[in-house]
Every structure is written in C-alpha cells, then in structure tokens.
Amino acid sequence: MNLQKRLWRAEPSFRLLAKLIRINWLYVLLICALAGVGYGALYSAGGGSSHPFAGPQAMRFGFGLIMMTVVALLSPRVLKILSVPIYLAAIALLTLVLRMGHVGKGAERWINLGGIQFQPSEFAKIALVLALSTWFCRLDPKKMGNPLRLVPPALMVLLPVGLVLKEPNLGTSVIIGVIGATMFFAAGMRLWQIALLAVPLPFLGKFVYAHLHDYQKARIETFMHPEQDPLGAGYNIIQSKIALGSGGMWGEGYLHGSQGQLNFLPEKQTDFIFTMIGEEWGYAGAIAVIGLLGLMIVGGMMIAMLCRNQFCRLLAFGITIDLFMYCAVNLSMVMGVIPVGGVPLPLISYGGSAMLTMMFGFGLLLSAWVHRNERDRPREDDAG
Incomplete structure (x- = not known):
C-alpha cells in the first residue's frame, strides 16, 4: 500500500498531509x-526595475x-456548500460596482475594498463555474432534455452577463456567456437544444451592437480599418x-x-x-x-x-x-x-x-x- 493510501486511512489529522501529497505539483510548476x-516581462515594462x-x-x-x-x-462537499454564497457574493459585488464603482476608460469596473481596487467581473467567472458545477452534478443527465430544468442555470448565466454588460464590459460579458454555454454542453445538453439557443444569436448581436457605447463601436470599426x-x-x-x-x-x-x-x-x-x-x-x-x-x-x-x-x-x-x-x-x-x-x-x-x-x-x-x-x-x- 502506497504512502498516500496509508495516510488517508490513518487518523484524520494525517489526511491533510495526504491531500498535500496528492496535489498535482507538476501543474503547480507550470x-x-x-x-x-x-515577472520578467513586467520587470522590462518597468524599465528594468521591479x-x-x-x-x-x-x-x-x-x-x-x-x-x-x-x-x-477543500473537499467537493465543502465547495458545493460554499458555491451558493460565493455566487451570491459575486452578484452583489457586480450590483455594487454599478452603484459606486470606480470609472476607468469610460466604464465602471472596479470597486474599492479596504483600499484595494477589485474587479468583480473577474471573480464572477469563477463563481459561475462553481455554481453551475454544483447545479449540474445534482441533476440527473436523463432530465437534461427537460427545458424547465435548464431555466435556473440559464438565469445563473444571464444575470452576471447582463450586469457586466451594463458596466459596460463587452469582452468579459462575452467570455462569461461562452463559459456558461460550454458548461451546459459538458453537462450533457442535447445538440438540438444548443442549436435552438443559437438561432436568436444574430438578432441578439444586432440588438447589442445598437446599444453599445460610442467608444465600443469605435473599437469594432477600428478593428476593421485601423489605418x-x-x-x-x-x-x-x-x-x-x-x-x-x-x-x-x-x-x-x-x-x-x-x-x-x-x-x-x-x-x-x-x-x-x-x-x-x-x-x-x-x-x-x-x-x-x-x-x-x-x-x-x-x-x-x-x-x-x-x-x-x-x-x-x-x-x-x-x-x-x-x-x-x-x-x-x-x-x-x-x-x-x-x-x-x-x-x-x-x-x-x-x-x-x-x-x-x-x-x-x-x-x-x-x-x-x-x-x-x-x-x-x-x-x-x-x-x-
């Protein structure tokens, strides 16, 4: 019996050490x-200074x-318990940034927490992954074909997408939407359902473009003809x-x-x-x-x-x-x-x-x- 299994079956105090050994240290090295x-690139960006x-x-x-x-x-059981409060905290922070966020480059994206500027939209992506993982693991894959079962997770995706889009932060809102869509697919969503959801995307894109800020439209036009x-x-x-x-x-x-x-x-x-x-x-x-x-x-x-x-x-x-x-x-x-x-x-x-x-x-x-x-x-x- 290897060391990991022996530690795992021993006293609970040794389980922490067993988990530390189990961590994929090769990935940590990457x-x-x-x-x-x-660090090297930022040292150069600072003109040869840290x-x-x-x-x-x-x-x-x-x-x-x-x-x-x-x-x-942390065990999956603990993470599942924490997933709901973490997701709700992310939504609360996204709402807060619209009311008292720091304006930078035409958008409200940062809030000040104890003297530290924080961008809630970054945290929202991780919170969404955790919340969707918890929801789908408790859902029978055979019931993925029932559209009503997909309404709650769809709302979980659309809520942060809408709040981030309102900042406005088009790039991050698109990333959140893509993450949500791929999570649906990984959880076992049917291809016909994915195709059905993709039908209104061109019309939605036209609607979103019509409501973009001037600087966002300028970015798209510049992309086409920067010269x-x-x-x-x-x-x-x-x-x-x-x-x-x-x-x-x-x-x-x-x-x-x-x-x-x-x-x-x-x-x-x-x-x-x-x-x-x-x-x-x-x-x-x-x-x-x-x-x-x-x-x-x-x-x-x-x-x-x-x-x-x-x-x-x-x-x-x-x-x-x-x-x-x-x-x-x-x-x-x-x-x-x-x-x-x-x-x-x-x-x-x-x-x-x-x-x-x-x-x-x-x-x-x-x-x-x-x-x-x-x-x-x-x-x-x-x-x-």
Whole structure:
C-alpha cells in the first residue's frame, strides 16, 4: 500500500498531509513558470526595475499560491456548500460596482475594498463555474432534455452577463456567456437544444451592437480599418503589430525593445504585455509562451477527463475553459484578429483582480484533481 493510501486511512489529522501529497505539483510548476515569465516581462515594462509592476505582482502571486493551496485541500462537499454564497457574493459585488464603482476608460469596473481596487467581473467567472458545477452534478443527465430544468442555470448565466454588460464590459460579458454555454454542453445538453439557443444569436448581436457605447463601436470599426485613424482609435493595434513584427525570429533583446522601452506601445504592462514579449524575445519566445499556456490548458482538460465524479469533472472543465478564453481573447486582440478589449493574459499581465481570481480558480482545479477518485453521491433528482 502506497504512502498516500496509508495516510488517508490513518487518523484524520494525517489526511491533510495526504491531500498535500496528492496535489498535482507538476501543474503547480507550470503555474510558477508562467508567473516567472510574467515577472520578467513586467520587470522590462518597468524599465528594468521591479517597481512599479513586477514587485507588487510577485507579492500578489505569493499570496495567491497560499490561497491556491488552501482551496486545493477543500473537499467537493465543502465547495458545493460554499458555491451558493460565493455566487451570491459575486452578484452583489457586480450590483455594487454599478452603484459606486470606480470609472476607468469610460466604464465602471472596479470597486474599492479596504483600499484595494477589485474587479468583480473577474471573480464572477469563477463563481459561475462553481455554481453551475454544483447545479449540474445534482441533476440527473436523463432530465437534461427537460427545458424547465435548464431555466435556473440559464438565469445563473444571464444575470452576471447582463450586469457586466451594463458596466459596460463587452469582452468579459462575452467570455462569461461562452463559459456558461460550454458548461451546459459538458453537462450533457442535447445538440438540438444548443442549436435552438443559437438561432436568436444574430438578432441578439444586432440588438447589442445598437446599444453599445460610442467608444465600443469605435473599437469594432477600428478593428476593421485601423489605418483610417493611426494616431487616434487605431493607434493601439497599429503599434502592437509594429512591435510584434520588429521582434523577428529571436527578438530585439531583453530590455531592448524599441516600441516598449520608448513608450510607443500602449498598456504594455496589461493588455499588450504579449506584444512586448514578442518584440524582445521574438517569434521563438512568443511561441514558447504560447506553448506554456497550451500545456496548462491541455493539463486542465486532462484533469477534467480523469475525474470520476461529475462535480470535479465540470469544475475542472469550467476553470480550463476560463483559462482558454483569457488566452484566446488576449492573444487574438494584440494580433489584430479581434477588436481590442480589456482582457489580460493570465499570470503575465499586471493586475491584482485577474491574478488572485485566477489563482483561486487554479485552486479549484487542483481540488478537482485531489478528489478526482471520489464517487458521485446519489443525486437529489434520483431520490424517491
């Protein structure tokens, strides 16, 4: 009998040690490696100094590691109990930000909690994954064909989407909607139901576009024709493409990127951090970073597939989809594939809200791995 099983069957006080051993430390190593890349990029963004970006980010990551480990040790039973209050707290924070949020770049997205600026929309994505995982694990898959059974989880998705859209934050609201839709599919939603839900999307898109703010419409128009306003709305994406192209195969050298170091590159520490990496480390460095992100996404999907209970499977899947959406949207944005939006690159871009909520999400993912062999308990729908 191996050490993990012996500790697990021993006194309860030893179970904590057994869970620590069970944590997927290889995945933790990937997380640390990506955070290391972020520290190096932010050090360069600060002009070769840990102030003002790299140092604070490293402190947040250290705190996030502790939080991630604690969350990884929580059992599915505890997480299910906490899912409802966590989701309600996220909705309350999203409502609060509309009433007393901090305005930045034309939107109310931040609230001040004890002197710390916090972006509730980032937390809402993780809260939604946790809440949907709890709901679907208690629902008999055979009853997924009943539309009435899908109304509560649909409302759980639409509520944060609507609140985030009202901030306004179009990019994050779309990501929340995609996460919710993929969770429905993973839970066993029928293809005909998915097709039925997709029918009104073109009309909904037209309605949403008609109610967008002027700056949001400008982003979409700039995406189509950035050269029409090279010093105004098109400046960001044009400078991003110049920086990526100037890096070549091997880059201009660490701390020697012309666009980044001479401050031509906008938001180089947040939304456009990958552009700075491409300029200084070149095509090879950019591919290496994408490869590292890809390993984390594949690793998350492997964890989801190896879970033997529905709750852990859905939880791991949802967190991995969140990570994938972060990466896909940010990378597509800086390459000019989609309109520019305020979506950071996980563990690399500067920002406390995204860092801490992502670390909380990784804690949930690792908890799914630790408890992957636990069997599902009888569903509420099966009782009686």
